[in-house]
Amino acid sequence: MQAAPATSATVVQVTGVVKEFGTLRVLDGVSLEVARGQTVAIVGRSGSGKSTLLRCIAGLETIQAGKIEVCGHEVGRPGKAARAQLRHDVGMVFQGYNLFPHLTVQRNITLALTLVKKQPKDAAQAKAAEVLRLVGLTDKINSYPEQLSGGQQQRVAIARSLALSPQVMLFDEVTSALDPELTAEVLAVMEDLAARGMTMITVTHEMGFARKVANQVVFMHRGKIWESGLTSELFARPQTAEFKQFISSEL
């Protein structure tokens, strides 16, 4: 039996975060806790602040107030060591895939392994083969991104993040640029990841996915967490008019 302290189950701890772009307050005191192995879906309308919240957790934005901790390390703290630690813990997948177009699928995956993790070339290549098998793209290892469909590119992007063995994976509307058929193959990969116990935070428009895969749903509205809770309860008994309206408009 592991007798770990209660806090070790928390992977991401967001406390009272405020984010402003100039005079526009995009996040207005957001707090969120994500435990290990959970899948959290963040939903809401465009401009509700959901993507910004994810980018803050990824350390891509500076925050004006509050605190974000990932695996006990504070995000947004200056210093190279802190940043390296964050990169070690967090994987991020973007809406636009953001693969490196001048590199093969294999090199896209091994780049950070050899440069950042200082792994030898053959170990990195073995890891690339392993994560490509997870996303079902073993045969595309020597392809260039532009030779792949959008869905395949997104799966490579997921594999690229997975290769670094992050503690938590962040997904920022990763299927929004895909047509329904390709969306399904990406969601299948994510569902598989969740089943394997990966901690995931997903900003999504896919209510079906949120209902099916997420343990916890967070509804954001006007820069605040308007409503949140266990997926089954939240969709069955929405508390606020805004969330009711959101659900009905999404269906």
Added chain:
Amino acid sequence: MIQLNAHHIWYLVTAAQWTVLLSLIAFAGGALVGLPIALMRVSPSQALRIVAGGYIQLIQGTPLLILLFLTYFGLGILGYKLAPLVAAGLALTLYAAAFLGEIWRGCIEAVPRTQWEASDCLGLGRFQQYAYVILPQAVRIAIPPTVGFMVQIVKNTSLASVVGFVELARAGQIVNNSTFEPFIIFCIVAAIYFAMCYPLSLASRFLERRANAGRASH
């Protein structure tokens, strides 16, 4: 008056070699100085951006002819008497560095911001981001305009004739002084310049088409 003969033509062709050499010096020097200028222009440090921006504005706002006067006569008065080739090479380097720096800044900025974010999220440091992600993509974008700018350099080396450097344009003047057939001589000079520049222009257009075709296939 001496009749224009094959000897004169040969003299012009020989002088064209100096035009090529001066162009190569200008391009190599311009690239060597221009790359740091471009990187400074996109640096997070405001001080570096201001210094590089100021340099570009200063050089772009100054005629190349005046730069040549400065490096040859100006430095000469101050006690640094440079050989015409060195003075011309220096002036053209300063000139090319400003323009290449500005061209390449644009190319670096043309790489989508999301490539920075993706490589940042993978833990790459700033130097690694440049070396492995940003610059390889920027180079592809930069090739057509850079080759295009080389045409400008080749033509602008003719200004080095004013400091007494005998390259193609100056050689044309010398031949003309003994034969007094300016129309035919400068037609020949123009033809030699054209023979050097046209292949570069063709290459630039070809590379540009190829770059655009690559983009369209996405």
